[in-house]
Amino acid sequence: MYKYDAIDRALVDERVEEFRDQVSRRLSGELSEDQFKPLRLMNGVYLQLHAYMLRVAIPYGVLSAKQLRALADIARRYDRGYGHFTTRQNIQFNWPSLIDIPEILERLADVEMHAIQTSGNCIRNTTMDPFAGAAADEVEDPRPWCELIRQWSTLHPEFTYLPRKFKIAVTGAPSDRAAIRAHDIGLRVVRNDEGETGFEVFAGGGLGRTPRIGVKLTDFVDGRDLLAYLTSILRVYNLAGRRDNLYKARIKILVESMGADAFRDEVEATFAQLRGGVHLTPREEIDRIRSFFPPPLAPANDVAEGSAPSRPGFNRWLLRNVAAHKVNGLASAIISLKPIGGSPGDATADQMDAVAALAEKYAGGEIRVTKEQNLVLPHVPRGYLPKLYDALFDIGLATPNAGEATDIVSCPGLDYCNLANARSIPVAQAISHRLSADGLSDQAGDLTIKISGCINACGHHHIADIGLLGVDKRGEEHYQLTLGGSGTEDAAIGQIVGPGLSGENVPEAVARVVAAYLELRISASEKFSQTLRRTGSEPFKEAVYAH
Amino acid sequence: MMVITANRLNDGRVVYRAESGAWTRALEEAQRFADEVAACSALKSAEADAGAAVGPYLIETDEGAPSGKKIVRETIRLSGPSAGTTKLSVQDANHV
Numbered sequence: 001m002y003k004y005d006a007i008d009r010a011l012v013d014e015r016v017e018e019f020r021d022q023v024s025r026r027l028s029g030e031l032s033e034d035q036f037k038p039l040r041l042m043n044g045v046y047l048q049l050h051a052y053m054l055r056v057a058i059p060y061g062v063l064s065a066k067q068l069r070a071l072a073d074i075a076r077r078y079d080r081g082y083g084h085f086t087t088r089q090n091i092q093f094n095w096p097s098l099i100d101i102p103e104i105l106e107r108l109a110d111v112e113m114h115a116i117q118t119s120g121n122c123i124r125n126t127t128m129d130p131f132a133g134a135a136a137d138e139v140e141d142p143r144p145w146c147e148l149i150r151q152w153s154t155l156h157p158e159f160t161y162l163p164r165k166f167k168i169a170v171t172g173a174p175s176d177r178a179a180i181r182a183h184d185i186g187l188r189v190v191r192n193d194e195g196e197t198g199f200e201v202f203a204g205g206g207l208g209r210t211p212r213i214g215v216k217l218t219d220f221v222d223g224r225d226l227l228a229y230l231t232s233i234l235r236v237y238n239l240a241g242r243r244d245n246l247y248k249a250r251i252k253i254l255v256e257s258m259g260a261d262a263f264r265d266e267v268e269a270t271f272a273q274l275r276g277g278v279h280l281t282p283r284e285e286i287d288r289i290r291s292f293f294p295p296p297l298a299p300a301n302d303v304a305e306g307s308a309p310s311r312p313g314f315n316r317w318l319l320r321n322v323a324a325h326k327v328n329g330l331a332s333a334i335i336s337l338k339p340i341g342g343s344p345g346d347a348t349a350d351q352m353d354a355v356a357a358l359a360e361k362y363a364g365g366e367i368r369v370t371k372e373q374n375l376v377l378p379h380v381p382r383g384y385l386p387k388l389y390d391a392l393f394d395i396g397l398a399t400p401n402a403g404e405a406t407d408i409v410s411c412p413g414l415d416y417c418n419l420a421n422a423r424s425i426p427v428a429q430a431i432s433h434r435l436s437a438d439g440l441s442d443q444a445g446d447l448t449i450k451i452s453g454c455i456n457a458c459g460h461h462h463i464a465d466i467g468l469l470g471v472d473k474r475g476e477e478h479y480q481l482t483l484g485g486s487g488t489e490d491a492a493i494g495q496i497v498g499p500g501l502s503g504e505n506v507p508e509a510v511a512r513v514v515a516a517y518l519e520l521r522i523s524a525s526e527k528f529s530q531t532l533r534r535t536g537s538e539p540f541k542e543a544v545y546a547h
Numbered sequence: 548m549m550v551i552t553a554n555r556l557n558d559g560r561v562v563y564r565a566e567s568g569a570w571t572r573a574l575e576e577a578q579r580f581a582d583e584v585a586a587c588s589a590l591k592s593a594e595a596d597a598g599a600a601v602g603p604y605l606i607e608t609d610e611g612a613p614s615g616k617k618i619v620r621e622t623i624r625l626s627g628p629s630a631g632t633t634k635l636s637v638q639d640a641n642h643v
């Protein structure tokens with residue numbers, strides 16, 4: 001993992017002291033809320049329904065065991081004993097007091113973490129394939145590139161006041177596990193004929209009010225020119241993006257209004273000017289950053305063969321929650337934070353501590369956070385999997401449902417969020433119960449359900465097989481159902497099925513859609529999106545409203 | 548009836564404005580307004596008193612409980628998240 005240098009440390013420490021002073025001036029009345037609000041938001045502090053919420057950046061979703069322990073400690077000491085992992089691979093604490101936040105930030109700084117750029121119209125935390133450095137299909141580990149982007153984008157003076165927030169996603173593999181085309185910029189690591197590392201670049205994707213799939217800008221940008229190319233995109237956006245209308249301020253609107261070709265021409269023209277010079281990342285610098293991310297080693301012989309698990313359900317977990325690794329003898333284990341009927345993405349302080357200990361014991365001390373709101377231990381010797389499973393089982397983290405219909409992604413919704421129209425978590429809980437009760441989730445296999453409590457789409461509902469959007473219909477919670485979205489290589493925005501449903505009708509409607517899929521699919525290997533494309537939406541629409 | 552609510556400055560907790568002008572955690576201690584003009588004028592003084600609570604606004608109540616179009620939101624603000632607990636039993640959680 002990357003280690004802070006003196007510059008990183010000074011920057012984060014200074015920010016803690018600055019915010020401590022701002023909080024104390026707010027509490028003394030010297031600063032009004034209008035003056036303080038932009039300052040707190042620059043430090044990830046929101047005011048939600050019940051309390052302040054602190055959003056902490058987890059750089060490209062990578063955590064050390066020590067960092068996870070620090071998060072557990074914060075959850076226990078300053079919150080209500082849990083934290084919420086988000087679709088942006090960050091963590092949110094729902095209950096901190098404002099007076100405690102400077103101290104929390106100090107504790108975070110001690111473990112090289114912060115909440116800078118987790119809000120505001122700036123470049124946010126980079127989304128990354130959670131199997132980076134481990135995935136069997138990977139071209140190259142994208143972590144060093146994400147770190148390069150982190151350093152470049154942190155407090156970047158030119159891009160601190162963009163027209164709107166800005167999100168970059170990176171995948172190192174042909175399979176897209178970072179939803180690169182649903183981000184403002186999406187990067188896929190590729191190699192050219194000479195074997196040099198570069199990036200296929202997409203821009204103009206995004207969810208929210210006007211969901212769009214990103215368009216390709218180029219097939220190849222040399223890795224050394226990555227920052228010049230990113231700067232070019234951001235500069236065009238920063239100058240031409242709309243600042244007069246909040247709803248039209250994202251880059252997706254600019255790309256659409258200019259047209260992809262014209263936007264690309266502008267970017268290329270800027271790139272031609274910027275390329276080289278200070279924007280060039282020398283090979284030595286790339287190698288220096290790479291040195292923080294050594295490739296995982298094959299396990300020693302004595303852990304090649306493991307003991308038998310003593311808790312029930314191991315084989316099913318192996319099937320659902322263990323992913324192939326590029327190194328023989330290793331595997332990546334997905335720790336589902338979606339117990340049936342639980343709150344998606346929540347982990348208690350005790351669970352976080354336990355996962356940290358397991359990561360150290362069995363997986364080289366590294367943990368990843370996924371945009372599906374789960375955790376991953378990327379490098380586990382296969383021989384340790386039974387022991388790991390037993391230990392996860394004992395702390396309630398062995399739900400064997402990764403990627404299944406009960407692995408529901410859900411934003412906090414109206415239970416916590418000030419912007420929400422409707423609740424998300426209880427709907428997720430009810431669907432989870434319903435789909436597990438008669439085995440629908442097991443039978444369906446890979447199937448994504450995602451729920452957002454408002455049009456801001458933090459629950460990524462547009463890119464789910466089955467998406468649910470909470471709307472306020474004259475004071476009542478209703479849910480709009482979309483089908484056929486995808487955040488992977490075949491990225492697509494889900495289509496609205498028809499009139500919204502009241503909350504209590506949602507679980508049955510979703511169950512009928514899943515049952516219809518099981519009936520309509522040609523074989524177990526035909527994915528939901530394939531069935532939907534083949535049959536059209538009509539049979540699914542009938543299923544939704546068949547009551 | 549209308550009531551003034553806000554979030555407490557130091558910890559963000561939900562508070563209601565009592566007749567004395569103090570902020571209270573208990574909705575039943577809040578001052579109730581039948582008259583919109585009186586409610587708006589009290590809201591103005593609540594806004595002026597920004598030292599203790601953030602973002603005051605009016606909510607509708609009926610027999611001491613939130614009502615009207617924002618009933619779900621205000622009930623959740625009053626009673627806490629409606630979502631199930633994260634502390635399921637291990638057996639429930641693993642679902643095997």
Ligand code: SF4
Nearest residue numbers: 411417420453454458
């Ligand atoms: S989608 Fe809406 S309700 Fe959900 S967390 Fe985002 S802003 Fe809040």
